[in-house]
Amino acid sequence: MYTLGALLLSALLLGAVVSVIESVLHLVGAHGAISKLPLIGAHLSLIIAVGMVWWLKMNPIAGWGVTFADEWMTYVANGAIILGMIPVKDAVINMVNKGLRA
Numbered sequence: 020m021y022t023l024g025a026l027l028l029s030a031l032l033l034g035a036v037v038s039v040i041e042s043v044l045h046l047v048g049a050h051g052a053i054s055k056l057p058l059i060g061a062h063l064s065l066i067i068a069v070g071m072v073w074w075l076k077m078n079p080i081a082g083w084g085v086t087f088a089d090e091w092m093t094y095v096a097n098g099a100i101i102l103g104m105i106p107v108k109d110a111v112i113n114m115v116n117k118g119l120r121a
Contacts, residue, residue: 022082027111029079030104037067069098077101 041063044050054060071077073094080097087093 025079026104027108029101030108033068033101036071037064040067065102068102069095072098
């Protein structure tokens with residue numbers, strides 16, 4: 020249960036981090052150039068997620084006993100899973116909001 024909570028909070032943090040980085044890129048005028056790069060532009064959110072997990076040394080999926088042979092695999096897998104949790108986080112927040120109004 021704690022692992023799911025950690026993943027949801029990490030997805031919330033990732034949403035904020037992606038928003039700030041994209042705002043800074045727009046401010047400096049680099050967002051257009053970066054978005055046109057073939058692999059980087061299409062997967063910028065994933066790159067930011069992996070960078071966030073690496074920088075914060077996060078490993079939330081270790082709570083389920085998931086381990087990898089190399090450290091870089093752990094960062095990439097955790098970043099991808101946290102990025103994939105953003106729609107789940109949105110659904111949970113929507114569910115809580117509907118429950119509080121009922």
